[in-house]
Amino acid sequence: MESTNKKQAVISKKPTPPGTEGTLRDLAFDNSIQANIISTVSSGKIIVANSAACKLLDYSKKELLTKSRAAIFDINQSGFKKMMRKRTAEGYSSALVTAIKKSGKLLPCEVTSTIFMDEAGVEKSITTIVDMSQNILTQKNIDIRKEEIVADNISLAISKQKNIDIKNEKIVAGNIVLAISKQKKIDTKKEKIVADNIILAISKQKNIDNKNERIVAGNILIAKSKQKKIDTIKEKIVADNILLAQAKSDAGMAENNKWIKYIAVTSYDIMWDWNVATGEVYVGDSIEEVFGYKLQNNTANFKDFVNCLLPEEKKIVEKKLMKTLSSKSRSWNDSYMFKRRDGSVAFTNSRASIVRDEEGKATRLIGATQDVSRLRELEKELKLQIINKEEISEIFTTAFKLSFDGIWNWNLLTNEFLLGVGFEELFGYQVKNNKGNITADWSNHLHPDDKNSVERGLQEAIVSSASQWERAYRFVKADGSVAKVLNRATIIRHANGKAHHIIGVMQDISKQEILEERLEQEIKLKEKQIAEATADARETERCDIGKELHDNVNQLLGASRLYSNMAKAGGVNKEMFLSRSSQYTLDAIEEIRKLTRGLTTDIIKNVGLCVAIMNITRDTMEVNQVKISSRLESFIEQSVGDKFKLNVFRIVQEELNNILKHAHATDVIISLSQNKKFIRLTISDNGVGFDTRKKQTGIGIENIKSRAAAYNGIADFASQPGKGCVLNVTFPFARVLLNKGQPASV
Numbered sequence: 001m002e003s004t005n006k007k008q009a010v011i012s013k014k015p016t017p018p019g020t021e022g023t024l025r026d027l028a029f030d031n032s033i034q035a036n037i038i039s040t041v042s043s044g045k046i047i048v049a050n051s052a053a054c055k056l057l058d059y060s061k062k063e064l065l066t067k068s069r070a071a072i073f074d075i076n077q078s079g080f081k082k083m084m085r086k087r088t089a090e091g092y093s094s095a096l097v098t099a100i101k102k103s104g105k106l107l108p109c110e111v112t113s114t115i116f117m118d119e120a121g122v123e124k125s126i127t128t129i130v131d132m133s134q135n136i137l138t139q140k141n142i143d144i145r146k147e148e149i150v151a152d153n154i155s156l157a158i159s160k161q162k163n164i165d166i167k168n169e170k171i172v173a174g175n176i177v178l179a180i181s182k183q184k185k186i187d188t189k190k191e192k193i194v195a196d197n198i199i200l201a202i203s204k205q206k207n208i209d210n211k212n213e214r215i216v217a218g219n220i221l222i223a224k225s226k227q228k229k230i231d232t233i234k235e236k237i238v239a240d241n242i243l244l245a246q247a248k249s250d251a252g253m254a255e256n257n258k259w260i261k262y263i264a265v266t267s268y269d270i271m272w273d274w275n276v277a278t279g280e281v282y283v284g285d286s287i288e289e290v291f292g293y294k295l296q297n298n299t300a301n302f303k304d305f306v307n308c309l310l311p312e313e314k315k316i317v318e319k320k321l322m323k324t325l326s327s328k329s330r331s332w333n334d335s336y337m338f339k340r341r342d343g344s345v346a347f348t349n350s351r352a353s354i355v356r357d358e359e360g361k362a363t364r365l366i367g368a369t370q371d372v373s374r375l376r377e378l379e380k381e382l383k384l385q386i387i388n389k390e391e392i393s394e395i396f397t398t399a400f401k402l403s404f405d406g407i408w409n410w411n412l413l414t415n416e417f418l419l420g421v422g423f424e425e426l427f428g429y430q431v432k433n434n435k436g437n438i439t440a441d442w443s444n445h446l447h448p449d450d451k452n453s454v455e456r457g458l459q460e461a462i463v464s465s466a467s468q469w470e471r472a473y474r475f476v477k478a479d480g481s482v483a484k485v486l487n488r489a490t491i492i493r494h495a496n497g498k499a500h501h502i503i504g505v506m507q508d509i510s511k512q513e514i515l516e517e518r519l520e521q522e523i524k525l526k527e528k529q530i531a532e533a534t535a536d537a538r539e540t541e542r543c544d545i546g547k548e549l550h551d552n553v554n555q556l557l558g559a560s561r562l563y564s565n566m567a568k569a570g571g572v573n574k575e576m577f578l579s580r581s582s583q584y585t586l587d588a589i590e591e592i593r594k595l596t597r598g599l600t601t602d603i604i605k606n607v608g609l610c611v612a613i614m615n616i617t618r619d620t621m622e623v624n625q626v627k628i629s630s631r632l633e634s635f636i637e638q639s640v641g642d643k644f645k646l647n648v649f650r651i652v653q654e655e656l657n658n659i660l661k662h663a664h665a666t667d668v669i670i671s672l673s674q675n676k677k678f679i680r681l682t683i684s685d686n687g688v689g690f691d692t693r694k695k696q697t698g699i700g701i702e703n704i705k706s707r708a709a710a711y712n713g714i715a716d717f718a719s720q721p722g723k724g725c726v727l728n729v730t731f732p733f734a735r736v737l738l739n740k741g742q743p744a745s746v
Contacts, residue, residue, distance in 0.1 A: 024271050027284060034128050037064075041115055041123040044069035056131060058102040069127075074098040074106070083111065087125070091115045099129060108132045153227050161219055168212045172205060274302060274352075274365040276325070281305065290371050292341025310337045310345065325362040330354050332365065335372075347373045406485075406506030410438055412462070413500050417441065426508050428478030447474035447482060462499050467491050475506070484510045608637045609645035613652050613670060620656055628656075630670040636679065644711060648672070648681060651707050651715075655683045655727055658700040663687025663725060674733065681729040689719045704729070 029036060029048075035056040038048035049064045057064065057072055064072075073080055074097065083095035094112040101107055113127040179201045186193060270291075271284035279302040288294045291308075309317055317336050324332045333351035340346055352367020406427065407420035417438045419431045429441065436442075446454055450473040461469040470488035477483055489504025604612060610632040617628040636645065652670060659665050665687030673680050690696065696717070708715040708729050719725035 036128050038124055038126050039069060041125050072100055087113050108136055270369045276362050308339045313337055346371045347376045408504050410502045445476050447476060450474050465497055483508045604642045604645045609649055610634055612649050616653060624660055626666060628668040632672045647707050651704050651729060654700050654703050659685050677733055679731040679733050684726040686724045689721050689723045689725050691721055692717055692719050
């Protein structure tokens with residue numbers, strides 16, 4: 001035992017690694033049945049004390065932490081000084097010393113103290129204090145009892161000897177009286193015979209006396225011999241009691257060491273200690289967090305545990321547990337359903353170490369219980385993922401084959417690089433079985449002027465916590481031409497944040513830029529045609545055409561660029577954004593052609609104003625994820641002309657552009673209504689708003705007011721900073737009908 005403790009002392013002098021002492025070990029230390037304190041070696045200042053130490057010395061924990069070893073031990077005692085010298089030399093020592101309680105009462109104790117170093121390199125000691133007063137008192141009682149037994153045995157032997165002597169004396173006296181009586185009767189006639197008889201009697205008496213003396217001496221020797229045997233037995237009993245007390249003390253320390261061991265083995269969520277004999281169960285604090293139960297003094301009864309089991313499982317769990325306890329097993333584990341405080345049911349796993357006495361009978365179970373409900377859910381999800389894995393893989397492979405974009409997948413763990421068929425069609429490089437190389441198939445084809453910055457940006461995104469990466473750059477095709485590409489990717493990470501996959505799309509946006517250039521050229525061409533129109537053309541009509549041309553080009557070009565930018569930003573609808581961008585560009589060119597022939601538009605003519613407004617709100621929501629709702633009355637479709645409808649549509653379009661650019665709104669409401677006097681258009685948003693007292697400038701606001709004034713209408717903005725904005729546009733209904741949908745002179 002001593003050599004083992006010395007070995008532990010050597011180990012304990014090494015600095016303790018940080019983070020190795022968890023809450024379970026702290027709980028085991030604090031709730032140990034042995035009194036333990038931790039103090040600094042240099043000053044003896046107490047820095048940690050468990051509940052047993054506080055109870056033994058009658059201090060509160062707060063009071064005890066203000067004391068040093070000089071306050072709780074008789075440090076001048078020779079035994080204490082000897083223990084301290086040995087501990088300094090060997091790192092470990094134990095001795096019988098005197099402890100001092102808060103009241104000043106002296107307490108004989110056995111103290112074991114070991115030196116260790118904490119993570120900061122400071123020498124500290126952990127000291128275990130065992131109260132020996134009860135053991136000493138018990139031993140004194142035993143000694144007193146033994147002395148009483150010995151005294152009683154001696155008294156009994158003396159008493160027996162006295163009885164024997166008295167009896168012998170009576171026999172001798174009787175014989176003398178009888179001899180004298182007989183002698184008197186024959187004295188006269190047989191003096192000689194009497195004399196002979198007297199001599200014979202004296203001789204016999206001597207023999208009797210000698211025999212009696214030998215009997216008495218023998219009895220005394222027997223009594224002494226028996227007493228020696230009794231004393232020897234008593235000494236052995238006393239020695240055995242001392243050894244038993246020491247063994248129990250050692251067993252207590254060993255059991256305490258086992259407790260720490262059990263904690264390491266059963267580090268689950270809820271720690272518990274079940275006393276099989278009493279049925280009392282100590283439960284850790286985490287039971288309230290995990291299952292919702294709050295226990296007084298962290299104590300429950302085994303019956304409480306049984307009552308939390310489901311009826312259909314109760315007998316099964318109890319039967320398995322009792323079978324394990326009646327066996328020789330040193331451990332128990334089981335899984336079962338456990339009712340929470342709120343009535344819900346948790347899936348649980350429990351396991352415990354079984355402590356048995358010298359006869360093999362189970363006395364305690366020290367273990368832990370874990371709520372694995374979430375784990376069960378994850379297992380189900382995993383099974384579903386496994387079932388769908390092949391299907392998803394097939395879909396992904398099909399997407400690789402069908403997409404016109406350069407889809408790619410880079411496994412950062414294996415460096416495997418997969419490329420879709422669209423990569424070959426876009427850039428002309430051959431890809432076999434969709435497998436490629438990140439360096440050969442991508443990095444080596446970056447334009448020399450872009451290569452370093454693009455590669456550096458990708459690597460920075462990988463080592464950061466970003467989930468997205470995108471970059472526009474130049475890429476050299478197989479035929480030597482240079483394409484302008486947009487590359488956008490999603491970075492997939494483990495729970496610890498480390499990236500393991502990147503899935504992305506490379507898009508050739510060169511064609512889009514060509515379309516935008518064509519649009520710019522067409523705008524310039526039509527503006528030139530209008531400028532060169534003949535002088536006899538109607539001035540009003542030409543001015544209207546010029547104004548509509550200007551607004552139409554601005555708004556359609558803005559929509560085209562909006563969709564183009566959203567395509568570059570990527571997302572699940574990036575292909576739709578590119579498609580719409582290109583389509584809007586082509587529609588813009590066609591719209592300009594129509595404007596040279598008149599001011600009507602197929603958008604209004606074919607679907608009507610209400611549908612046109614709903615279409616633009618739908619497209620805006622898809623691109624910007626803004627909630628837009630509309631309340632439109634269909635009366636206007638029959639009441640007014642197409643040109644007025646187009647004018648209202650342009651106002652809606654212009655205000656939506658303003659909201660998206662400046663308001664940062666998430667909710668927009670569009671309302672179109674009519675009464676006998678007015679047609680009213682209302683557009684409200686929950687954006688950042690602005691101060692209407694200050695003069696507001698901008699092309700968007702001016703365009704809206706100008707369009708309203710064209711039909712004698714009024715555009716009014718009501719807004720406050722942080723409270724959104726409401727646009728009210730009111731048209732006099734009679735004026736609109738009077739002009740049959742034609743704009744009034746401005």
